Amino acid sequence: MDTHLINVDSGKKVPFSDFAWHRRLIIIKYIGEGMWILSEATWILLIPQVCIPSSFLALVLISAAAALDFKESTQLGVWFPSAMQAFWLFWNSVWMLDEVFWDEPDQQTPWAQTPMFGTHEKRYAVIQEYCKKGFFLAPALWLAAVLLEVLRGIKARMYSRHCWQSNVRELLCHSGYIAMWSSTDGFWACGYLWAANASVVVTILMILASTVEQSSDGLSLQADRSDGVWILWTLSNLTWIYLELYFKDLVIVRYLASLVCFASLLLLAMSWEHFQQREEHEATACDDLASALNKQDALSTLK
Numbered sequence: 420m421d422t423h424l425i426n427v428d429s430g431k432k433v434p435f436s437d438f439a440w441h442r443r444l445i446i447i448k449y450i451g452e453g454m455w456i457l458s459e460a461t462w463i464l465l466i467p468q469v470c471i472p473s474s475f476l477a478l479v480l481i482s483a484a485a486a487l488d489f490k491e492s493t494q495l496g497v498w499f500p501s502a503m504q505a506f507w508l509f510w511n512s513v514w515m516l517d518e519v520f521w522d523e524p525d526q527q528t529p530w531a532q533t534p535m536f537g538t539h540e541k542r543y544a545v546i547q548e549y550c551k552k553g554f555f556l557a558p559a560l561w562l563a564a565v566l567l568e569v570l571r572g573i574k575a576r577m578y579s580r581h582c583w584q585s586n587v588r589e590l591l592c593h594s595g596y597i598a599m600w601s602s603t604d605g606f607w608a609c610g611y612l613w614a615a616n617a618s619v620v621v622t623i624l625m626i627l628a629s630t631v632e633q634s635s636d637g638l639s640l641q642a643d644r645s646d647g648v649w650i651l652w653t654l655s656n657l658t659w660i661y662l663e664l665y666f667k668d669l670v671i672v673r674y675l676a677s678l679v680c681f682a683s684l685l686l687l688a689m690s691w692e693h694f695q696q697r698e699e700h701e702a703t704a705c706d707d708l709a710s711a712l713n714k715q716d717a718l719s720t721l722k
Contacts, residue, residue, distance in 0.1 A: 445698040451480030460680035465533045467519040474512045496589030507601040510553035517546040525668040554605030561598035596625035612664045644690035651683035
């Protein structure tokens with residue numbers, strides 16, 4: 420009995436166990452992303468009874484996905500994007516707890532569920548300072564990872580140029596927009612409206628750049644619904660930034676920001692097939708990349 424399945428993207432046979440492994444990983448990432456968007460939509464509305472547990476579930480699932488990616492391959496281009504997501508989500512969750520626990524909104528919501536433990540602006544400010552450092556550390560780690568891979572490619576003379584370029588591209592495209600979004604949160608936490616605006620624009624451009632693929636006909640944009648989810652989600656954050664830094668927590672703007680965020684969640688719910696195809700394609704590319712890199716490392720050791 421043949422225990423292999425044909426990968427529709429590459430045409431290669433893959434073990435059934437590997438197929439089941441990737442499918443579980445995709446489901447974990449899909450649910451984790453949904454929980455993350457739900458947590459942000461309800462955080463905008465200051466409903467801690469929903470945003471806290473959904474944020475916790477998102478952190479657990481996305482951290483688990485990052486650990487599974489690392490278990491699959493220790494190559495930076497394979498596990499670093501998921502690790503970046505988990506790192507950013509950790510600081511995002513800390514900031515959320517800080518706000519719903521101790522920060523009083525300038526204009527209270529009709530349901531008035533926050534602050535849960537009374538107003539403590541000094542405590543809020545101290546924790547927010549740590550969050551700022553965490554948000555700006557993410558792009559610094561991303562740049563360090565890219566530079567490390569570039570130096571590795573330059574030093575290893577027998578290193579396959581194609582493999583090296585693929586690994587750098589994975590880091591640039593699939594970690595870059597996460598790093599930029601984290602820096603957006605950092606500028607936001609610092610109260611820098613226009614810097615946050617610029618960072619949002621760069622984030623959206625990098626989301627689109629991550630969908631560009633090389634073919635015999637040249638470069639082509641392969642954006643789908645799953646990319647639309649991230650773009651809508653980014654725009655909801657932009658509205659949220661204006662809510663806090665410009666409109667001083669005006670309730671109608673809060674509703675608008677949450678509406679855009681819920682729209683991205685709805686789009687994600689309608690995009691399972693696109694999400695699955697994208698993750699399977701990236702998993703295949705990562706498997707090929709990891710295999711090629713391991714071969715090059717083995718050759719380097721022999722020589």
